[in-house]
Amino acid sequence: MGKRERLENHFFCGCSHLGDVILPRNLRHIGMGAFASCHDLHFIEIPQSVDSIGSSAFYHTSLEAVSLPKRLRYLGTSAFRSCELLTTVFLPRQVKLGVSVFEDCSSLQEVILPDDLERLDNSCFKNCRKLCSVKLPYKLRYIGEYAFDSCDSLKSIALPESVDTIADGAFSSTSLKKIILPDNLRYLGKYTFRDCRLLSSVSLSDKLEVLRIGTFDDCPSLHELTISARIKEIDSLFFMRCDSLKQINVDEGNPYFCLCDGVLLNKERKKLLWYPREKKDSLYIVPEGVEEIGEYAFFKCEYVKTLIFPKSLKRCAASAFKECLFENIQTQSEFLISFTELK
Secondary structure (H helix, E strand, O other): OOOOOEEOOOOOOOOOOOOOOOOOOOOOEEOOOOOOOOOOOOOOOOOOOOOEEOOOOOOOOOOOEEEOOOOOOEEOOOOOOOOOOOOEEEOOOOOEEOOOOOOOOOOOOEEEOOOOOOEEOOOOOOOOOOOOEEEOOOOOOEEOOOOOOOOOOOOOOOOOOOOOEEOOOOOOOOOOOEEEOOOOOOEEOOOOOOOOOOOOEEEOOOOOOEEOOOOOOOOOOOOEEEEOOOOOEEOOOOOOOOOOOOEEEEOOOOOOEEEEOOEEEEOOOOEEEEOOOOOOOOEEEOOOOOOEEOOOOOOOOOOOOEEEEOOOOOEEOOOOOOOOOOOEEEEOOOOOOOHHHHO
16 A cells, blocks of 8 residues: 555445455554444554544454554544454544444454543444443543443443533433432433333432433332432423332422422422322322422322312322223312313
8 A cells, every 4th residue: 555644435345255465654643434344354453543434434343352542543433343352442632523433243242442532422332232341531521322221231330520511312221229419510411321220229419400201211120319419300201100119308498399298299289290109198188288290290090099178279180090090080279170181
């Protein structure tokens, strides 16, 4: 290849039997899809001169290990996506990662991230099903959408205090057992921990203000959750699929929510937000003063057989009593609801 400094886009793309390549020492850029679908490519030595690797450059190759040059500053979208034999990756300092860089690397077990990395982009390690060890850098601020989605072997991870944003689905379908959200966290996305079936302990950030839809959907080992002091908004569908949640605690300093006999209400006690599905009392009397019952508030509450509404009740969400098994409903309110509407 002589003194070539750039390997153009798709240069060897689809050369499925290519197994041996010697890259020039002065090469600086490996283009988009340059080695994509080179299925017999098991090893390549990337020169220290390379400072950028384009999108899908090594997509769906058979690389088992890769040593990235210290000068590398950019690793493009899907650069090593679907490298199913890749087991270990060491990333150099100052490198910026594109979307889905290591997505579908099903044999990847260990990743060493640089200390100065501030952003993990969307789907970075999605479907890396053997990934069990990741040390997140202390300067990391942003964890992108579905960054670790379906990393089945990921049982623990320490989130640095620098992290202020965890985007939608970032840790969904992992094997995390415990998570401590950093105090600096301000944004926790939708479905962040969905289908984390071993997750049993969660510590929310003191700066977090909103709980979004599906954050803990289908987490059957999560039985207790504490609403921290600054939480001021809870999505109306947040509790819909939290089937195993038995108890909610509310920080005494929270000015927006409170508990009444284990039932979550807003601070003014005018809106009932959530009734514990595992609360085994057969009779529940909605407290006087409650004017509204929120969406999915009693969803799948199979133990309550008799429900008594107060005079103050004015509104009920259409989904408030979905999949309930009431046998007797009494109301003192002018707002009348028929038995058939509640079933």
